[in-house]
Amino acid sequence: MSGAEDGALVLFSGGQDSATCLAWALARFGRVETVGFDYGQRHRIELACRAGLRDGMAALRPDWAGRLGADHVLDAGVLRGLSGSALVSAAEITAPEGQLPSTFVPGRNLLFGTLAAAVAYGRGLRHLVLGVCETDYSGYPDCRDDTMKALQVALNLGMDARFVLHTPLMFVDKAGTWAMAAALGGAALVELIRVESHSCYEGDRTVLREFGYGCGSCPACELRARGFAAYRRLAAA
């Protein structure tokens, strides 16, 4: 690996978490590129939100505009063959008590991290930024801190590289993620992420609710609504 020691690649889905990670990276690194994965996800609208978020952050601050580099979208259609996951099929989305939710694609973040590292290798970017989070309701094992630290070792051995994996949201809850956006870019960034990022599993962008667009009743909307309400209470206190 050669190139900028302070270059970063953000795994950028267009959701609230990765949008906050993009701002976090723009505040820290000299060059910031983004990568997204197209795997026929049901909430494919998320991918379409990425341009609005990137453009919005560039418009927010001239120094961020100067740092924001290329966007990469990789075809991860291979995921469709890997599970009967509700995230990529018409099956009902459920999260039975004590079980992994049906949106589980085993090792999805390992796969995304590995593909992102291959892009970063080619682009000479040393830092990978992932919006994974242990405090999320879902308990995905591929979001855990142990997994990410083991992945960093495997990637660096397997690519003969010295990547650093950053997970700024690992121990932050959804309210804290909004507070991080406020700290990084003020009310304007909170508003940008609220309106332009997407979380709803149903891909609903017809009604703008307090927490942003969404159906309001799927697990992703419920989580986002609770987090935004908690952030508002904390910000008002």
Add this chain to the structure above:
Amino acid sequence: MSGAEDGALVLFSGGQDSATCLAWALARFGRVETVGFDYGQRHRIELACRAGLRDGMAALRPDWAGRLGADHVLDAGVLRGLSGSALVSAAEITAPEGQLPSTFVPGRNLLFGTLAAAVAYGRGLRHLVLGVCETDYSGYPDCRDDTMKALQVALNLGMDARFVLHTPLMFVDKAGTWAMAAALGGAALVELIRVESHSCYEGDRTVLREFGYGCGSCPACELRARGFAAYRRLAAA
């Protein structure tokens, strides 16, 4: 992960190494499935060799036939976007002194191992068998023993599983790989792998040489020819 404790998934490309690994697994595990990756490789003929090798091994021994299970082929076309690798393009295949050869796709075996683990997870198979090898001429960092051991940890943490990664060829040279085939299935298995497996980067299957089909002059053929000749000398001694 649930299912057979002694079930294995072999990463099976159709080359000499993975064919030997398939026989190695059939000699050890109660159920053996195979997985291949289609990424538009230049020597795509390799994929077509897989059925002949599977059928040949089943014909060789009835107990192996009873153990051989499903074959899976995954679309790994995402690799095409990850490098200018000669393995997937028309660029000339070179291996400059002291550099990684131009067939290098960064982290390819990390990606294949992760995809295979996702398949094994869904199929309830505990053992993954990979034909990677440190003694290969190429020095790919993703073939090294350290990489594979780190990958096992990352996979098990990321999928909340207890996979075991087996790499029976890790410290075996090409002559030793032929000797392993002889030990596992006698002269009949050596002959099956010699004729039905494919290594040639040029995809040449027109001339049957001493070492099998191939152009005879690409780096893969040269390596295979040297290994087969060395094995013959050792076997005759």
